Amino acid sequence: MELVKIYECLCDLTRLRVLHVLARGPLCVCHFQAVLAEPQVKLSKHLAYLRARGLVSVTRRGNWMVYALPSAPPPELRANLACLQDCAREQPVFRRDLARLERLAPTLAETGPGCCGPATRPPRRARTAAPGRAR
Amino acid sequence: MELVKIYECLCDLTRLRVLHVLARGPLCVCHFQAVLAEPQVKLSKHLAYLRARGLVSVTRRGNWMVYALPSAPPPELRANLACLQDCAREQPVFRRDLARLERLAPTLAETGPGCCGPATRPPRRARTAAPGRAR
DNA sequence: CGACTATATTCCTTTTGAGGTATATGAATC
DNA sequence: GATTCATATACCTCAAAAGGAATATAGTCG
Numbered sequence: 371m372e373l374v375k376i377y378e379c380l381c382d383l384t385r386l387r388v389l390h391v392l393a394r395g396p397l398c399v400c401h402f403q404a405v406l407a408e409p410q411v412k413l414s415k416h417l418a419y420l421r422a423r424g425l426v427s428v429t430r431r432g433n434w435m436v437y438a439l440p441s442a443p444p445p446e447l448r449a450n451l452a453c454l455q456d457c458a459r460e461q462p463v464f465r466r467d468l469a470r471l472e473r474l475a476p477t478l479a480e481t482g483p484g485c486c487g488p489a490t491r492p493p494r495r496a497r498t499a500a501p502g503r504a505r
Numbered sequence: 506m507e508l509v510k511i512y513e514c515l516c517d518l519t520r521l522r523v524l525h526v527l528a529r530g531p532l533c534v535c536h537f538q539a540v541l542a543e544p545q546v547k548l549s550k551h552l553a554y555l556r557a558r559g560l561v562s563v564t565r566r567g568n569w570m571v572y573a574l575p576s577a578p579p580p581e582l583r584a585n586l587a588c589l590q591d592c593a594r595e596q597p598v599f600r601r602d603l604a605r606l607e608r609l610a611p612t613l614a615e616t617g618p619g620c621c622g623p624a625t626r627p628p629r630r631a632r633t634a635a636p637g638r639a640r
Numbered sequence: 641c642g643a644c645t646a647t648a649t650t651c652c653t654t655t656t657g658a659g660g661t662a663t664a665t666g667a668a669t670c
Numbered sequence: 671g672a673t674t675c676a677t678a679t680a681c682c683t684c685a686a687a688a689g690g691a692a693t694a695t696a697g698t699c700g
Contacts, residue, residue: 373592377516382658383509399677412659414678419657433667433676446592453588457508457581517688534647547689549648554687568646568697 371424371444379425380450383463384408384416389439389451390458391467392426396438405470506559506579514560515585518598519543519551524574524586525593526602527561531573540605 379385387406391397397405402413417437420426425447426437443451458464514520522541526532532540537548552572555561560582561572578586593599 373521373589373596374516374518377512377521378657381509381512381516384658386508386512409660410677411661411679415658418678430667435677449588449591453584454508456584461508519688535645544690545647546649546691549646550688553648565697570647 371447373446375423376425376447376450379420379423380454382416384412385420386454386458387464387467388413388416388420388437389425390454390464391471392437392439393451393455394468394471396436398431398434398436400434401474402437404474405467407470506582508581510558511560511582511585514555514558515589517551519547520555521589521593522599522602523548523551523555523572524560525589525599526606527572527574528586528590529603529606531571533566533569533571535569536609537572539609540602542605 380389384406388402391402391405399410399413399417402408402417403410406413417426417428417435421428421437424440427440429436429438439451440447515524519541523537526537526540534545534548534552537543537552538545541548552561552563552570556563556572559575562575564571564573574586575582
C-alpha cells in the first residue's frame with residue numbers, strides 16, 4: 371500500500387474519527403451517525419473514499435452496511451493506525467466519539483454491529499403525505 | 506499542533522521525502538535539490554508549506570536557507586515522524602534519497618549544512634578564486 | 641555599485657476533494 | 671407490488687493545492 375495514499379486518507383478529520391472508532395470494532399453507517407454526529411451523506415462519502423483505497427472493508431448485513439478495518443492490514447497501515455490511536459488519546463474530539471460509542475455499547479452487544487436496535491429508530495408515525503418523492 | 510494539519514503535510518510524496526531526509530540533519534535547498542533530484546521551485550514551495558505549518562524551521566546562513574526539523578516537536582509530530590522513518594525503511598524512493606545523502610556526506614561534514622561545497626557547484630569558469638564561502 | 645548566487649514569490653492551469661441537496665438503489669416487510 | 675428503511679450516488683459549487691514558467695528578493699563578492 372502506498373504511503374502517500376494512506377496519508378491522503380488521514381488528512382481529513384471525519385475520516386480520522388471514522389478510523390479511530392473502527393479500531394474498537396465494526397460499525398454500520400447509522401451507528402457512525404450516532405457516534406460522530408455527522409450527516410449520513412458525509413459519512414457515506416468518506417466511507418466510500420476509505421473503501422476505494424482499501425483502508426476499510428464492507429459487508430452487507432440485510433439493510434445495513436457494516437464497515438471494519440481490514441483483517442490483515444499491511445505494515446504501513448498498521449503502524450499509522452496505531453500512531454493515530456496514540457495521538458487521539460488526548461484530543462477532545464476523539465474522546466467525545468469514544469464516549470458516545472460507549473453509550474451505544476449495550477445496543478451493539480445486543481444486536482451486533484449490523485443493525486440499529488429499535489431504540490435508536492425514529493417513532494414511525496402513521497403517515498400519508500410523503501415529501502421528496504423521487505422522479 | 507492539530508493532527509489533521511500534520512497529515513495534510515504528510516500527504517505529498519515530496520514533502521514526505523523532505524521530512525524523511527531531514528531526520529538525518531539540517532539541509533539547505535541546494536542540498537535538497539541534489540538529494541531529492543527535484544527542481545528548486547518545487548522544493549522551495551513545499552518547504553514553505555511545511556514551514557507555514559510548523560513542521561520545519563529555517564535559519565538563514567549567508568545566502569543559504571537551512572531547514573531543519575523543529576528542535577522540540579509536539580508529541581503528535583514526534584510520533585508521526587518516527588512512524589514515517591519506520592515505514593520508509595523499506596521503500597525504494599526513500600532509500601535512494603538516503604543513498605544520495607550519504608554521497609553528499611563528506612561535503613556536508615566539511616562545509617556544514619549551510620552551503621554547497623565547491624564539488625557540487627558548477628565549474629564557474631575563469632572567475633577569480635574560491636567562490637561561495639559562507640561567512 | 642554591479643554582477644552573481646541561492647532561494648522565494650507570483651501567475652497560471654489543472655486536478656482533487658469537501659460538503660450540501662436531491663435522488664437512486666437494494667433489501668425487507670406488508 | 672408498493673412502502674419503508676439504510677445507504678449510496680449524481681450533480682453542483684467552492685476552496686485548496688500541485689507543478690511549471692517567469693520574475694523578484696536578499697545576501698555576497700569583487
